[in-house]
Amino acid sequence: MRTARYGALGDPGAVFGSVVAVLNALVVASYWRLYFTDPALVNGDTQIAGYREYYLHLAGPVLQWIDVLFLKRAFRFPLCTAVWLGALVVIYVLWAEVLVAPLNLTPVGTVTSGLPYPFLNDMPLAARLRFYGLTYASGVVFVGLFWAAARLVACSSLSRDRNPER
Numbered sequence: 001m002r003t004a005r006y007g008a009l010g011d012p013g014a015v016f017g018s019v020v021a022v023l024n025a026l027v028v029a030s031y032w033r034l035y036f037t038d039p040a041l042v043n044g045d046t047q048i049a050g051y052r053e054y055y056l057h058l059a060g061p062v063l064q065w066i067d068v069l070f071l072k073r074a075f076r077f078p079l080c081t082a083v084w085l086g087a088l089v090v091i092y093v094l095w096a097e098v099l100v101a102p103l104n105l106t107p108v109g110t111v112t113s114g115l116p117y118p119f120l121n122d123m124p125l126a127a128r129l130r131f132y133g134l135t136y137a138s139g140v141v142f143v144g145l146f147w148a149a150a151r152l153v154a155c156s157s158l159s160r161d162r163n164p165e166r
Contacts, residue, residue, distance in 0.1 A: 019088065108121060
């Protein structure tokens with residue numbers, strides 16, 4: 001019985017790892033941009049412990065990026081990654097707008113209440129939809145950046161394999 005090697009070309013987990021890496025990049029970029037603008041935009045009145053904040057919004061994603069680029073060798077299917085990312089954005093929007101918001105009273109914003117992040121509750125629906133669309137567009141940019149990084153990693157490892165004395 002033949003088993004797939006981790007990071008092999010036929011590895012079905014490559015697209016999953018790629019999508020997770022892009023989602024992590026979106027979370028890191030969005031979180032810290034909003035946090036440095038005003039921590040209340042993402043945390044509300046709750047103060048998160050520093051070690052937890054850095055782990056969730058920096059260290060954990062960096063470790064996953066190292067895994068997906070150097071160990072998993074993912075990002076071989078950028079179009080498929082972008083399609084799955086789009087599907088997840090649509091699922092998130094439906095989850096937040098149709099399930100979460102109607103069932104929660106907090107956080108309360110100037111426009112609505114119950115959406116997962118405080119800043120979303122200060123935006124009218126059209127602005128939120130624009131935000132979600134821009135988030136997806138940013139994700140597509142991250143797909144391209146990760147794909148380029150994966151190509152660089154692959155080229156450098158091929159070069160090392162061909163010239164072992166280097």
